[in-house]
Amino acid sequence: GIIARSIELVHAFEEAYDLIEHYTPPQPSRKPVDPRPGEGSSLIESPHGPLYHYCCLNQHGIVQQAQVATPASLNLKQMEQDLRRYLPRLLTLNAQEIYHYCQQLVDSYEPSITKTTPFLSLKIGHKH
Known part of the structure; x- marks a missing residue:
């Protein structure tokens, strides 16, 4: 039992080392965003009822106003x-x-x- 577990553990370390050595970061999943002023809202159905969000951003993309209405x-x-x-x-x-x-x-x-x-x-x- 313990010898088999030791072999499995060594194998797991070797696999982990190999993954780390050959790791390639993934490509960004989206394009960079240039901040701009704007506002948006959404209403979704959550497990406990409707969930409402509203945000207003300034020209730097900083939130100026936000409202959240939980169920x-x-x-x-x-x-x-x-x-x-x-x-x-x-x-x-x-x-x-x-x-x-x-x-x-x-x-x-x-x-x-x-x-x-x-x-x-x-x-x-x-x-x-």
Whole structure:
């Protein structure tokens, strides 16, 4: 076993050395670009919803203005409306359960938002 592995290791080193010795950098994949002023935008469908980008460049190709609208930001108003409609159904549960179910609802829009940012502040008051 160990002798065979040693032979394989020596062979791998020889192959790696040969690749490095005879390496030829690839040709550039595109032509050089001369900077100029301009603007552009795009809207693509990402796994979590629409993703919008906008950029405005000056004559040196430096970004002067940029806007990005992520699926989470585009869905935020609807998430808030759904939470307002959903919460009355949860009021018989304890605070931890309410938080959990609200987190599930938000995750259905954007799974990473509840894991990366504080997304929900829960205050429960009781009417007398």
